[in-house]
Amino acid sequence: MTLVADILSGDRLALARCLTQVENDTPQGRAALDELFPHAGRAHLIGITGSSGAGKSTLVNQLALAYRRSAPRDKAPRVAIVAVDPSSPFSGGAILGDRVRMRDLAGDPGVFIRSMASRGSVGGLARATAAVTEVLDAAGYDIILIETVGAGQSEVDIARLAHTTIVIEAPGMGDDIQAIKAGILEIADILVVNKADRPGAENTVRALRNALELGHPAARAMQPKGHHAALESQTAESAAPAESELWLPPVLVTVASTGEGTAELVSAVQRHSEYLKRTDLWKERERARLQTALEDLVTAALVERWRETLADETYRHVVHRLLERKISPFEAVSGLVRDQKPRNRPD
Amino acid sequence: MSERKIRVLIAKPGLDGHDRGAKVVARALRDAGMEVIYTGLRQTPEMIAETALQEDVDAVGISILSGAHMALVPRVLELLKQNGQQNVRVFVGGIVPENDAAELLKMGVFAVYGPGVNSSKYVAEIEQAVRGTAA
Numbered sequence: 001m002t003l004v005a006d007i008l009s010g011d012r013l014a015l016a017r018c019l020t021q022v023e024n025d026t027p028q029g030r031a032a033l034d035e036l037f038p039h040a041g042r043a044h045l046i047g048i049t050g051s052s053g054a055g056k057s058t059l060v061n062q063l064a065l066a067y068r069r070s071a072p073r074d075k076a077p078r079v080a081i082v083a084v085d086p087s088s089p090f091s092g093g094a095i096l097g098d099r100v101r102m103r104d105l106a107g108d109p110g111v112f113i114r115s116m117a118s119r120g121s122v123g124g125l126a127r128a129t130a131a132v133t134e135v136l137d138a139a140g141y142d143i144i145l146i147e148t149v150g151a152g153q154s155e156v157d158i159a160r161l162a163h164t165t166i167v168i169e170a171p172g173m174g175d176d177i178q179a180i181k182a183g184i185l186e187i188a189d190i191l192v193v194n195k196a197d198r199p200g201a202e203n204t205v206r207a208l209r210n211a212l213e214l215g216h217p218a219a220r221a222m223q224p225k226g227h228h229a230a231l232e233s234q235t236a237e238s239a240a241p242a243e244s245e246l247w248l249p250p251v252l253v254t255v256a257s258t259g260e261g262t263a264e265l266v267s268a269v270q271r272h273s274e275y276l277k278r279t280d281l282w283k284e285r286e287r288a289r290l291q292t293a294l295e296d297l298v299t300a301a302l303v304e305r306w307r308e309t310l311a312d313e314t315y316r317h318v319v320h321r322l323l324e325r326k327i328s329p330f331e332a333v334s335g336l337v338r339d340q341k342p343r344n345r346p347d
Numbered sequence: 348m349s350e351r352k353i354r355v356l357i358a359k360p361g362l363d364g365h366d367r368g369a370k371v372v373a374r375a376l377r378d379a380g381m382e383v384i385y386t387g388l389r390q391t392p393e394m395i396a397e398t399a400l401q402e403d404v405d406a407v408g409i410s411i412l413s414g415a416h417m418a419l420v421p422r423v424l425e426l427l428k429q430n431g432q433q434n435v436r437v438f439v440g441g442i443v444p445e446n447d448a449a450e451l452l453k454m455g456v457f458a459v460y461g462p463g464v465n466s467s468k469y470v471a472e473i474e475q476a477v478r479g480t481a482a
Binding site: 012013016017019020024087088090091092093094095096097099100103106107112113114115117119 | 351352354373374376377378379380381382383384385386387390391393394397398400401402403430431432
């Protein structure tokens, strides 16, 4: 209980410890989330994704610096960074190295950086990343920059979590067909071609702009998160913005190692935030995010409850029959889920 | 959640640029299932303590080959304490003369590792140091 009070009063150690509890999904972590939840919902969550080596960490460093320098230290937005790196599928261990590129932020009490291992999740974030951002939000961070693991084509979870998703590309990473494939480019609210001082940058910019022009902007506005269309369709009708109010993802160029282009990126993020608020899409995104989180929790709870009623013996037996190809996976499921008293039933 | 993951900060303070040892240790800890926060070269004791706090680590490994260990390590210990992180276990790797090593152990460092140390030794010792003090 005091942990929460300490967090709300700005105690950084309490915050760090709470994040560990939340990351490990402990009872204390859940209790803290319960208490912190009403205090959250104010921060602007900004996702940064792109392939490994595109410059995500370096750009996050520049973005955080820009926000912190936008006003005198005590007036400038407070910035939290959640940086996710992959866990080893073999040992479960991880090397979390995103801080290497963020040393400019050291010593600023208005910045809090937390590294997370993906711990087996494959969508580009860890399972607890959303909960971690809730805690940071409640702790009073105005801007939360969420850096995904190096993402290829389908790590699109970030779009479900962030209000604004920035997708970073580096020059020379593929042709114009890559640019119109489904997946990561679709989720971009802002596209950034980083390492713009490298040869081929103009070609990458052109390929991305052309790809965007091929798209159907109206469809995009109706479903800001295309992979979650079913959910969106129930809620989006009221929020569908007028034709004149469509967001076309800008394509920006940056050189993150020098900071070139950062100011333009910050103002694009600001424009996007104003756009979301003006069109009510901000609320819609929040709704989609919370609803998704709720469904995930319900699913987990139901599975847990189901597993409690099921004898290990029965489960092993079903797996065995499956292996022998005596029953199909669908038959196995209907047996396991429909049967309310499966314990020790001879077969 | 089975066993809570051990989080270790591997830090490289001082002005020498020899980070191979730090990388070897980071890799070995990763392969032992730990989460290693790696921060790169030329960290000040203040940066190390700040990172240890934000990341809520269980242990900090300090790699020093420049000979500045008697200046840098006590400072890190002091800052950790100031921040309320006296429970964080600290170990040192690098070229440390025996007398200095004994001194550092007295100050509260739980181990000092020199070149050629077997990775299974320090993995086991870090695990023990952390789990042993777990609340």
